[in-house]
Amino acid sequence: MSKDVKLEDIVSLCKRRGFIFQGSEVYGGLAGTWDYGPLGVALKKNIMDLWWKMFVSDRDDMYGVDAAILMNKKVWEASGHTATFTDPLVECSNCHGRFRADKLDDANKCPTCGKEGTFGEARAFNMMFKTNVGPVEDENSISYLRPETAQGIFTNFKNVVDTFYPDMPFGIAQQGKGFRNEISPRDFIFRDREFEMMEIEYFVHPDKWQESFEHWVEQTKAFFTALGLPADNVHELEVEQADLAHYSKRTVDFEYDFPIGKEELSGLAYRTDFDLGNIQNASGKSMEYRPKDGGEVFVPHVIEPSFGVERAVMAVLTAAYWNDEANERIVLKLPAHLAPVKVAVCPLAKNNEALVAKAREVYDMLRKEFGEVMYIDSGNIGKNYRKMDEIGVPYVVTVDFESLEGDTKDTVTVRHRDTTDQERIEVAKLVQGLKTSTFSL
Ligand code: ATP
Numbered sequence: 001m002s003k004d005v006k007l008e009d010i011v012s013l014c015k016r017r018g019f020i021f022q023g024s025e026v027y028g029g030l031a032g033t034w035d036y037g038p039l040g041v042a043l044k045k046n047i048m049d050l051w052w053k054m055f056v057s058d059r060d061d062m063y064g065v066d067a068a069i070l071m072n073k074k075v076w077e078a079s080g081h082t083a084t085f086t087d088p089l090v091e092c093s094n095c096h097g098r099f100r101a102d103k104l105d106d107a108n109k110c111p112t113c114g115k116e117g118t119f120g121e122a123r124a125f126n127m128m129f130k131t132n133v134g135p136v137e138d139e140n141s142i143s144y145l146r147p148e149t150a151q152g153i154f155t156n157f158k159n160v161v162d163t164f165y166p167d168m169p170f171g172i173a174q175q176g177k178g179f180r181n182e183i184s185p186r187d188f189i190f191r192d193r194e195f196e197m198m199e200i201e202y203f204v205h206p207d208k209w210q211e212s213f214e215h216w217v218e219q220t221k222a223f224f225t226a227l228g229l230p231a232d233n234v235h236e237l238e239v240e241q242a243d244l245a246h247y248s249k250r251t252v253d254f255e256y257d258f259p260i261g262k263e264e265l266s267g268l269a270y271r272t273d274f275d276l277g278n279i280q281n282a283s284g285k286s287m288e289y290r291p292k293d294g295g296e297v298f299v300p301h302v303i304e305p306s307f308g309v310e311r312a313v314m315a316v317l318t319a320a321y322w323n324d325e326a327n328e329r330i331v332l333k334l335p336a337h338l339a340p341v342k343v344a345v346c347p348l349a350k351n352n353e354a355l356v357a358k359a360r361e362v363y364d365m366l367r368k369e370f371g372e373v374m375y376i377d378s379g380n381i382g383k384n385y386r387k388m389d390e391i392g393v394p395y396v397v398t399v400d401f402e403s404l405e406g407d408t409k410d411t412v413t414v415r416h417r418d419t420t421d422q423e424r425i426e427v428a429k430l431v432q433g434l435k436t437s438t439f440s441l
Helices: 007-016 038-057 073-079 150-154 157-164 206-226 274-283 309-320 353-370 381-390 427-436
Strands: 020-022 034-036 062-064 086-091 098-100 123-126 129-132 142-145 170-179 194-204 234-238 250-258 261-272 301-308 321-324 329-332 343-347 373-375 395-399 411-416 422-426
Touching: 007 020, 007 309, 007 321, 007 329, 034 038, 038 062, 038 170, 038 194, 038 206, 038 309, 073 142, 073 150, 073 274, 150 170, 150 194, 150 274, 194 206, 194 309, 206 234, 206 250, 206 261, 206 301, 250 309, 261 274, 261 309, 274 301, 301 309, 309 321, 329 381, 343 353, 343 381, 353 373, 353 395, 353 427, 381 395, 411 427, 422 427
Parallel strands: 062 170, 343 373, 343 395
Antiparallel strands: 020 034, 086 098, 086 123, 129 142, 170 194, 194 301, 234 250, 250 261, 261 301, 321 329, 395 411, 411 422
């Protein structure tokens, strides 16, 4: 299904149906920023909530935090970001276009003006957005918009240990915005300058990192399955020793078959005690953990599963997008638990009082039960179905004249998104039916 999906199809559907818009669109846009509309924000939230449920609420070894985006600049000095969070930048001497050297198709040819041999030496471009905190702009007031949420976890390691004293191994999780001044933001929401992350630091005894690493490989795959991503389209890339970041002893990148090709969806890294060690050195505060069984104190090592929300949204949309040519419709086959709207209720005619009253009654009942329910009475029923298919609504409930009288009084039809099958069901059995039917809401 997702193999034939083109990026333009997804971009166009997202705009047409109110999922995602260019940031600051009305003023001509701001490169690398995107705004989520009513359906996009619901989809994104469902993805983030699922992650939180799987990795925090459903486990007893995980602790959530929500750290400030602005942090003391010492955080970024100690972590190495100030010195090394860079991408190689080249500039064309002819048209002055600037590009990320390692992402050029042809390292010798400018992709904008087409001239060859116009690039000089690449220079290291730091991707952190710099700002000043407070009314004085000087060296001391410098701060950065965080380029990752991970450091907000490490800086709270001691707080969590002191307040909860968890058993080892345990993890701290955080979701929130990250900012990177990417040289070339591109490919819709794939590479942005402002995006959302979901990260875990899982603290382990140095001797036990391997088993936790394997655990998180499996957990990452389980999350992708829960997102409805076909396993065949998810690839594990064992990063070669020579390509590992200096702090990592092992990294697996999870790649996905996006419409733009096979690209990184999330990362999993064994970061040793690099981060806690740096904090300990820079702050002078101990980051050691004292085992409850009286064993020797140690600075924990860390396994880091790191997920980008935008890439998860894009993967979910790619997997769900279906051009159902036989029925001349576009369908988002979203898993029901991710669908922004779970059920739509539709009266067959909008100018019949009894019909509308019945439809409203059904709508109120479903809304109480499923929350995200849409009432739709514009256009003809066929058009309504198509609209609902495009935004991935698993069921459309139609209240028709048969719902009002005779043997079929107090029944409605339920139309299934993927098959277009319709069944008549008693209103009294509707909630239970939807809960246990194909998509089990
Ligand atoms: P890339 O190589 O694609 O630049 P990265 O290796 O720098 O990514 P990490 O630092 O490992 O990425 O970030 C963790 C996750 O955050 C990535 O797997 C990705 O899902 C997401 N991510 C990183 N940069 C961006 C971005 N500019 N826009 C959207 N998501 C991003």
